[in-house]
Amino acid sequence: MGRYAKPPGPPNRFKIGNLRSMMSDPLGCMMDASEYGPLSNLPLLHEPYVLVRDPELIQQSLAQGHTVMRKDRFTRELDRVLGKGLVTSEGDLWRRQRKLVAHAFIPRRIRTYGDAMVAAAHRSLADWKDGHEINIYESMAELTMDVVGRTLFDTDVRDTAKEVGDALNVISDYYSQVLENPIKPPDWWPSPGMFRFRRAARNVDRIVAEMIEARRKAGRDRGDLLSALLQAQDEEGGGMSNQQLRDECITLFLAGHETTSIALGHTFYLLSKHPEIESKVHREVAAVLEDRRATAEDYPRLEYTERVIKESMRLYPPVYAIGRQLLEDFELGGYTLEKGVTLLFAQWVTHRRPESFTDPLRFDPDRWLPERAAKIHRYAYFPFGGGPRICIGNHFAMMEAVLLLATLIRAYRFDLLPEQSLVLKPSVTLRVEKDLRMRLRARS
Template sequence: MSKAVIVSRHGLPPGPKGSLIGGNLGQVGPRRVDFFLDLARTYGPLASFRIGRWRLFLASDPDLIHQVLVTDAKCYIKHFGARTFKPVLGNGLVTSEGDFWLRQRRLLQPAFLKAQVQSYAPVMANLAEAMLAKWHTGKSVNLEFEFSSLTSAIALKTLFGLDDQGDRERIDESLRQVFDLLTARLDMPFQWPLWLPTPTNIRLNRALTDVRHVVDGFIAAGRARPRGSDLLSTMIAAQHDDGTGMSDQQLRDEAMTLYLAGHETTALTLTWSWYLLSQHPAIEKKLVEEWQRVLSGRAPTPSDLTALPYTAAVINEAMRLYPPVYVIGREATTDLELGGYRVKRGYTVLMSQWVNHRDPKYFAEPERFSPERWLNGLAARLPKFVYYPFGGGQRICIGSHFALMEAAIILSTVGQKYKFTLSPDAVIDIKPQITLPPKYGMPATLERR
């Protein structure tokens, strides 16, 4: 474990001057990704700013990011932003720490082995086809809603073996309310304790109670039935070295974490992929030609994916420009050194995919949508933490292979049947939350190919 050291520089890394009370809160603004980008480009690889009582560094050099996420990882915990979501994620993989996290990660890892993940491909394709059966030429849709509903259905089927649409809609509505309220809470300079019966807290606690009640019902049903192929069955059967398994509460925490981390991020990858394709017809044409050549109209199987390199390149490029998770944060648990500066205990180091994925040192014309850049082995040549949509280090996303397979299967299944035209009056912008959704949705008109 790293220890505090004497550093060569005094004070804080460079950064913008803020106000006495709020610090740089007013400068961060609703499009915080622009603030991060300006911060890195103006002040260099390690910059400093303050939000209220929190001192934050932004590390944008890959070596500094490696130091935080790998070399000194044991000296950091998840930052205050991630902990804001503990009321819904509990002590799941995203929010737990230390030996408990490692024990849970090892217990869950078999559920995400290649063969297990590939067994879910038919579920993904079948539910995508079911969505397409409700579409027709000329129909107006919100692509974000459509893909979120689809990936939610896939997540609930693969996680709980759940087919009931009513349960799915109920949990989706409650979770959306929870996330909106927690995101608003994150942006508040002062947060009232959740036990205080403010109108917002009352709505939040009611939604949380509803979500927990529904998921606890899924877990009880899972324990009562013979073991199935869903992830919940795998988690119920999993045992630590001492023969113990997970409690119902821990099952709920891990299930909620996997559901939320899994379905929202993939839906956003698909939404932004289609937005970019709609703006670049030549790239879309090349993509459709790959599907016609390899798939001839059928849904892909896992064995097809290696024959779809342009599909993978489009997904990689969409996640480069619009990373579903655009910032990672770690809070120091002891005094540390980073880039010649002291990171005091309690300081937070942020690392932003939005920033690193736009570094012209590694990506020529970084704002341009160019899937071709991924076709010549770029991924293998890039230093670690230049492109990291799934995070990195020990805590890299456990479901990355699931997400990439799901995105490829849905993109090609849907894209062979339909193309999308954005509504002419659509205003496309981002709304940075814990993820990166479009601010006003993604309104489009369907056209059958």
């Protein structure tokens, strides 16, 4: 066996690796590949990829091996929009920025965002009526966009936040197309998509720059994420340049809204299929809230609601795979993996392994009861990633998902209309092919 013996994997047909199936059906392709063992060889075109399936090996990579890895190529390409924000930066810059941005996510500060989250949910409720039909994924996207606007840039810039949001949607859609098409046109190619993308990117830059400028002048803490970023200083007393602030704001905006909206959309879908679980959520919410608005203080008491969100993200992880490229040779699972190989960690695959989860396809929120959850490997479930680059917004997102779900379910039942079925369309996140229509039923 050579020094770099490859783990087993699906046959490399037509010498294009698994490109075709990864493009048309990435979830199925990764699932099939994972049957070859804890590590499977999954080349794409001529690039070497290895799928890492088992929790222990995922931990050894993300938590212990992170110093010899960088983000995968697709994530690196996001830097055209995200600049050197937290998702795309590496090394010393990432370390410094992670510390600075963490100021905006300390628990005391996160709790103060609770009211803005609940206020956004009530604004959605104000638009709805008994018997209305809604597109659930679209409605959740509007709602989480509203939350990110309020918490990142403060409430009274809501319209601006929407402008940024719309532009960022154009950008996300462009990237999804690029991801789906392996032959990427060069940047100067005058396609309509590229034109829209450039215009949207210019809009975002202008709006965010104006907002930062205005905020620097005003100089007071408005209690939002941008204020926290402006105040953040490192040990030497240095803060962030305007360019760095712009990159972090756009990164938080993009990383923060689509993931949570998808988590909520999938949760409503699952609840519509499991009315007994839906009733149990409603009973808990009614008992905790009675007739008042939810607040951040209610979050720890909404235990069952939280278990539902956790279980929904196990079956339908909003980020279904993450990648890391090796900067050095790396020993893993009995193989020496060569520098340059990209490791893939697929939540979609690992969250559905029978060794970690009995009856893995069953929607069973009570697997997350503390005594049962204690038996689950820390890396058998990693919707927020792991190691030092774990999602910086994970507590924010959990609180947001729980408070929004609680507020909406207190007011309505969401019934899936007939002949609606969930068809996934994975892009950077676990999107759906077609939105699902639901009918609202007001609670008495």
